[in-house]
Amino acid sequence: METTISLKGAGKKYRIFTRPMDRLKELLHPTGKKYHHEFWALRNITFDVPRGEAVGLLGRNGSGKSTLLQLICGILRLTEGTIETRGRISALLELGAGFNPDFTGRANVLMNGAIMGYTMEEMQQMMPAIIDYADIGEFIDQPMKIYSTGMYVRLAFACAVNVKPEILIVDEALSVGDIFFQQKSFNTIREIIQSGTTCIFVSHDMEALRSLCNTAVLLENGEITYIGSPIEAINIYSHSVKKASVFIPPAVYYEPVTPQASSDSHYSSCDLMPPDEILAHNILNETTKNYGTGAMTILGVRVLNKNGYDTFHAEMMETLSFYALIQANETVYDTVVVVNLFDRIGTFVFGGGNREVQHVIPDMSAGQSLIVRIDVTFSVKAEEFLFGLAVKGATYKGAETFNSHARIDMLGPIVVTYSKPVSQIPFHGIARLPFDVKHTLVDNAG
Amino acid sequence: MLFINKLISLKMVAIRFFREVINNRYMLKCLVIRDLKSRYTGSFLGIFWAVIHPVITVITYTFIFSFVLKARLGPEAGTNSFLLWLLCGLAPWLYFSETVQRNVQILIENKMLITKSLFPSELLPLSILLSNMLNHAIMFGIIGVAAVIITKKLTILILYLPVYIFLLSLFILGFSWMVSSMNVFLRDIGQVLNVLIGMWFFYTPIVYQPSAVPEGLRTLLKLNPMYYVVEGYRLSLLGIEQRHWKGMLVLFVLGVVSTIAGGFIFKRLKPDFAEML
Incomplete structure (x- = not known):
C-alpha cells in the first residue's frame, strides 16, 4: 500500500528560557554559553500511514x-528525524x-x-458545496467575528472536508457543535476515509476514535507507548489515566478483639462478627445522614476485604464484605438488608441483599440487634463507586401494616482498580455479566 | 562558480515568491482592504485622514521652521514655498516610517494564522506595504498637483517619481521583513525601532536642507538611505535637474540589497515563528 504520511524518528525540542532576558x-x-534547558515535546516518533487509513492519536x-x-x-x-507527506493537507x-x-x-x-x-x-467551483454544507445562510457574507461558535466550526469543517484533501487532520473538532452537526460531521469523515483520504485525529471522545480509526497511536510524555488496534489503545489509555488520577485508600488491619475481652459489652457472642468489632471500626460517624421511619437504626457499618483489612479499595473481581449492625426499635417482620452501588454520575449500578438470594432473616423484637454480612464481588469497571445501605421491614400498629425502613446513602467512595496487564482484563465495559465461551474446531472435509 | 550557483538559487527563490504572490493575490487583496478598512471604519472623515494627518504635520513644521526659526530655503531648493518643499520630503518619510512601524508588530498581531495554519506570513508585511502605498498615492497626487500650481512648471522629471516610489518600496519591504521576523524572537526590536525612527527623522534632511549641514558632516549624511529618497522625491516633484542618476543608482542598490537581505532573514527565521509565537 502506498504511504501518505511517513514519520521517521521525528522529534521536537523546545528551548525553555526561564527569563526573556536569558x-x-x-x-x-x-562564547555561545547556553542559558536554556531543553524540553523534548516529542521524541523518536516513527510510523507510517498508508493511503486511506484513519489514525487516532491518544x-x-x-x-x-x-x-x-x-x-x-x-x-x-x-x-x-523526518516527516514526509504526500498530497494536499487540510487541517x-x-x-x-x-x-x-x-x-x-x-x-x-x-x-x-x-x-x-x-x-x-x-x-x-467548490464554493456552493461548502456553503451548502456549512448551512449558515446569509452569514457567509458577514465577517466571521459575529459568528457564533457553532457557525464558526460549521464553516471551518465544511471548508476542511469539501476541498478534497489527500490528508485530513482533525484536532478535537468533532466535539463541538450540536448533536446534529456532530453526526453529520461524523458521517462525512467516514465517507472521506472511504473515498481514500488519509485521516489523523486527536480526540478525547473514545467512541469516535473507536468507530473511525483503523489504527491508534498512544502518546505518553512525547513518546509512542502503543501503536495498533484502537480498542487496545483506548484500554491502555483509560487505565493509565486512572492510575494517575485515582487516590487508592489505604487498607488497615486490626487484630480482632474477642467479645469476652471487652467487659462492658452488652451483646451476646456472635459468630459472624462481634458487634463491638463493627462499632470499633465503624465507617459511620455523627455527620452521616440517616434516613428512615425510626423502627430500625443502622448502628454501624464495616467494610473488609478478603484478608480482613478495613478498606474502601478493591481490585477488579475482588470481593468486599459489608457488615451492618442494625437495631430494631419495634417488632420487625420480613427484614431485608441491601447494599446499593452507584457510579460517579449517579447511575444505580447494583443493588442486592438477602431477599435477592432468598435468604430469610427471622423476625426481630424491639431492642434486638442484627448483624448482616453482604459479600459483593466487584466485577465492575475500574472506577470510583459510592454505596448505600438500606434496611426494610414490616411493622404493625394494631392491625395496620407499615413499611418501615432505614437508609444511609453516599458512603465510600469505593475505588475499584485494575493493575494487571491489559491483555488479561476479565471483561470490557461497565460490568461483567456471567458469560461463557465454548468452541469446536471443524476440519475441512476432504 | 559558487557565486553563480547562489545567483541561480536566488532567482529560484524570487520566482517562487512571485508565484506565491500570484497564487495568493486574493488573500493579498483582502489583507490590503482589511488594513485600509480597519484604519478608517468608524471614523467620520475616513480616508481623508490619510491627507489630513500629513497636512497638519506639515503646517506645524512650516510654522515652527519658517515663521518661528525663520529658516529660508536656499536657491537649490527649487521652490520658495517652504510648505511645499517640506511636504515633498515628509511624504516619503511618512510612507517609510508608518509602514515599518506597523509591520514590526504584524506577525505578532496575526499569531493565530501563523501558529494554527500554514499561512504565507511573508505576505503580511507586503500587504501593509501595499495598503500604505495606496494611502500615500493619494498624497503624492495632491502634492504633485500642488507642486505644479505653486512652481508653475511641469517637467518630465515627474516621471521619475514612480521609480522612486518603487525603489523606496523595495527598501521598505526588505526592512519590514527583517524587523518583523526579528521582532518575533526579540520583542525589544519593536521598541528599539520606535526610538531609532524618532531619531532617524532628524538625521534625514527633511526639515532642513543638506546644504545647511557643515561640509565635513555631509558625507555622513550620505550613509543614510533615506537621504537619497528624500532628495529624489524633491528633485522629481520640484523639477530640479541635477544629480538624478547617481542617487537613483544608490537607491536601486539599497532597495535590492535590502529586499534580498530582509527576505533571507525572514526565510531563515520563518520555520520557528509558530514556536516563538
Whole structure:
C-alpha cells in the first residue's frame, strides 16, 4: 500500500528560557554559553500511514498530540528525524484557527483555498458545496467575528472536508457543535476515509476514535507507548489515566478483639462478627445522614476485604464484605438488608441483599440487634463507586401494616482498580455479566 | 562558480515568491482592504485622514521652521514655498516610517494564522506595504498637483517619481521583513525601532536642507538611505535637474540589497515563528 504520511524518528525540542532576558543573553553571548534547558515535546516518533487509513492519536494533555499534528502540517519545524507527506493537507487544528475574524466567511474560505494551493476558479467551483454544507445562510457574507461558535466550526469543517484533501487532520473538532452537526460531521469523515483520504485525529471522545480509526497511536510524555488496534489503545489509555488520577485508600488491619475481652459489652457472642468489632471500626460517624421511619437504626457499618483489612479499595473481581449492625426499635417482620452501588454520575449500578438470594432473616423484637454480612464481588469497571445501605421491614400498629425502613446513602467512595496487564482484563465495559465461551474446531472435509 | 550557483538559487527563490504572490493575490487583496478598512471604519472623515494627518504635520513644521526659526530655503531648493518643499520630503518619510512601524508588530498581531495554519506570513508585511502605498498615492497626487500650481512648471522629471516610489518600496519591504521576523524572537526590536525612527527623522534632511549641514558632516549624511529618497522625491516633484542618476543608482542598490537581505532573514527565521509565537 502506498504511504501518505511517513514519520521517521521525528522529534521536537523546545528551548525553555526561564527569563526573556536569558534568550537575549544566549543570542549575544560571545562564547555561545547556553542559558536554556531543553524540553523534548516529542521524541523518536516513527510510523507510517498508508493511503486511506484513519489514525487516532491518544494521550493525556501535554503528551505531544497537538505538537505532532503541527509538525505533520509543517507549521512547526522538526528538530530531528523526518516527516514526509504526500498530497494536499487540510487541517482543523483548533476551532476557527486559520480564519481571520475580520473577513467574511466567503473570503476566508477563498483564502484558505489559496493557501492550500487551489486557484480562484477551482475554489469558486467548490464554493456552493461548502456553503451548502456549512448551512449558515446569509452569514457567509458577514465577517466571521459575529459568528457564533457553532457557525464558526460549521464553516471551518465544511471548508476542511469539501476541498478534497489527500490528508485530513482533525484536532478535537468533532466535539463541538450540536448533536446534529456532530453526526453529520461524523458521517462525512467516514465517507472521506472511504473515498481514500488519509485521516489523523486527536480526540478525547473514545467512541469516535473507536468507530473511525483503523489504527491508534498512544502518546505518553512525547513518546509512542502503543501503536495498533484502537480498542487496545483506548484500554491502555483509560487505565493509565486512572492510575494517575485515582487516590487508592489505604487498607488497615486490626487484630480482632474477642467479645469476652471487652467487659462492658452488652451483646451476646456472635459468630459472624462481634458487634463491638463493627462499632470499633465503624465507617459511620455523627455527620452521616440517616434516613428512615425510626423502627430500625443502622448502628454501624464495616467494610473488609478478603484478608480482613478495613478498606474502601478493591481490585477488579475482588470481593468486599459489608457488615451492618442494625437495631430494631419495634417488632420487625420480613427484614431485608441491601447494599446499593452507584457510579460517579449517579447511575444505580447494583443493588442486592438477602431477599435477592432468598435468604430469610427471622423476625426481630424491639431492642434486638442484627448483624448482616453482604459479600459483593466487584466485577465492575475500574472506577470510583459510592454505596448505600438500606434496611426494610414490616411493622404493625394494631392491625395496620407499615413499611418501615432505614437508609444511609453516599458512603465510600469505593475505588475499584485494575493493575494487571491489559491483555488479561476479565471483561470490557461497565460490568461483567456471567458469560461463557465454548468452541469446536471443524476440519475441512476432504 | 559558487557565486553563480547562489545567483541561480536566488532567482529560484524570487520566482517562487512571485508565484506565491500570484497564487495568493486574493488573500493579498483582502489583507490590503482589511488594513485600509480597519484604519478608517468608524471614523467620520475616513480616508481623508490619510491627507489630513500629513497636512497638519506639515503646517506645524512650516510654522515652527519658517515663521518661528525663520529658516529660508536656499536657491537649490527649487521652490520658495517652504510648505511645499517640506511636504515633498515628509511624504516619503511618512510612507517609510508608518509602514515599518506597523509591520514590526504584524506577525505578532496575526499569531493565530501563523501558529494554527500554514499561512504565507511573508505576505503580511507586503500587504501593509501595499495598503500604505495606496494611502500615500493619494498624497503624492495632491502634492504633485500642488507642486505644479505653486512652481508653475511641469517637467518630465515627474516621471521619475514612480521609480522612486518603487525603489523606496523595495527598501521598505526588505526592512519590514527583517524587523518583523526579528521582532518575533526579540520583542525589544519593536521598541528599539520606535526610538531609532524618532531619531532617524532628524538625521534625514527633511526639515532642513543638506546644504545647511557643515561640509565635513555631509558625507555622513550620505550613509543614510533615506537621504537619497528624500532628495529624489524633491528633485522629481520640484523639477530640479541635477544629480538624478547617481542617487537613483544608490537607491536601486539599497532597495535590492535590502529586499534580498530582509527576505533571507525572514526565510531563515520563518520555520520557528509558530514556536516563538
